[in-house]
Amino acid sequence: MVSILRSNQPIAWLIVPVSGLLWFFLSLWITDHTLGQLVTQAVGGLIVAALAHRIYVRYGFVERGDPALAWISMVLLLLLMPLETFGLALRSWTALFFFLAAADQILQVHRQASASGLQFRAAALAALSVFLEPLHIGLIAAMVIVLGISRPFIFREWAMMALGGGWIFILVFTFKTFYPELATLFFESDHMSPLASPSSPRWIAPRFTRLWLCILAVWGVVLMFREKSKISLRAQTTRWHLLLLFSLTILFAILILPTLDRLVAHAFPPNQFGGLDKLLAIGVAFGMVGSIPISQRRQGATEKKGALRMFVILGSLLILFMPLF
Numbered sequence: 140m141v142s143i144l145r146s147n148q149p150i151a152w153l154i155v156p157v158s159g160l161l162w163f164f165l166s167l168w169i170t171d172h173t174l175g176q177l178v179t180q181a182v183g184g185l186i187v188a189a190l191a192h193r194i195y196v197r198y199g200f201v202e203r204g205d206p207a208l209a210w211i212s213m214v215l216l217l218l219l220m221p222l223e224t225f226g227l228a229l230r231s232w233t234a235l236f237f238f239l240a241a242a243d244q245i246l247q248v249h250r251q252a253s254a255s256g257l258q259f260r261a262a263a264l265a266a267l268s269v270f271l272e273p274l275h276i277g278l279i280a281a282m283v284i285v286l287g288i289s290r291p292f293i294f295r296e297w298a299m300m301a302l303g304g305g306w307i308f309i310l311v312f313t314f315k316t317f318y319p320e321l322a323t324l325f326f327e328s329d330h331m332s333p334l335a336s337p338s339s340p341r342w343i344a345p346r347f348t349r350l351w352l353c354i355l356a357v358w359g360v361v362l363m364f365r366e367k368s369k370i371s372l373r374a375q376t377t378r379w380h381l382l383l384l385f386s387l388t389i390l391f392a393i394l395i396l397p398t399l400d401r402l403v404a405h406a407f408p409p410n411q412f413g414g415l416d417k418l419l420a421i422g423v424a425f426g427m428v429g430s431i432p433i434s435q436r437r438q439g440a441t442e443k444k445g446a447l448r449m450f451v452i453l454g455s456l457l458i459l460f461m462p463l464f
Contacts, residue, residue: 144207144431155209159185162217179225183232184216190239191421195428198246198377202370208428215352215420218460231414234272235421241265241278242384245285249376254290255299261286262303270311272414277391279304281384289380348459349419355455356426363429385422392418427452 143151163181166172188209196204223231241264248254248261265282268275290296363378392415430452432445 144210145205145433147203147205152206152209155188155206155213156185158210159213159217162214175225176223176228179223179228179232180217180220183228183235184213184220187216187232187235187239187417187421188212190236190243191424194239194243194246194381195425197243198249199371199374200377200381200425201374207431208424211427211431212421212424214456215424216417218456219416219420221416230271231417234268234275234414235417237264237268237271238275238278238388238418239421241268241282242381245282245384246377246380248286249289249373253296255296258286258296258300259303262300263307266304266307270307272418274392274395274414274418275388276395277388278384280391281387284387285380285383289376349416351455351459352419352423352427355430355452356423359426359429359431361429381425385418385425389415389419389422 143154159181163177166177167174191212192204192206192209195201195208200208221231241261244257244261244264248257251257261282265275265278268278286300360382430448432448
């Protein structure tokens, strides 16, 4: 398993679509999910996992590309799948896509002579993500912190970032004023998450599931930063920036979730646990990938530690999510 996840051979990439197909047919056979729901979630999960992989490889998160991050992202996105109408699924997947697209722009500002265009696009994409999914509001604060750390203060760049986020309010007003029928479809709020529904026949509490996934992510992050001396400065910067973007956004989402219905439901109905679980899946994946051993070629204690890591990861996934089927 480790040799497949950490391999850069073309055949190793089959583990991602094959895992998705297995989940699809198993869910179609065992669960009550409709074909449309399963197809929507499978396609959304595959696209988002591909964009996450682009960030994972392009900015030096690892020395060489491997399917480890794409596989974990795909698995968690599908296992945490909420039951959603088509309108809600379209909104939540699009919001997550814009979130990762904004992160992609933010990571490009490192050591750029001028980042005005990048900051404009990053702010615009982040604003679109928040517009579609208010739980992503923490991305704005995280973006400001990351850019404040990585860039010197240049008025033009920060002005362009403010403009990039500000024009979205004009788009929102136009969208809801001139296309109310489309807005109603896109922002319908009928949904149910299997992790959030009190009637779900689960013997593991949903909160414990999310908490344990966060613990696995923290464990992976600790293992990654223990290898600090073995990786480049670019990789260290990428990891820190992604850690800030995901951790702050998830923290804000958890804090505002209890009051989000009352604050913004009249304008932008929130996706509640569905949006949180999808965001959590991607954030956790970037942490958990650090706990997957790089190689099993070495013998002895190193190989045993690697086997133990994979046992903990796969065992946790089976224990946490087997009751869903």
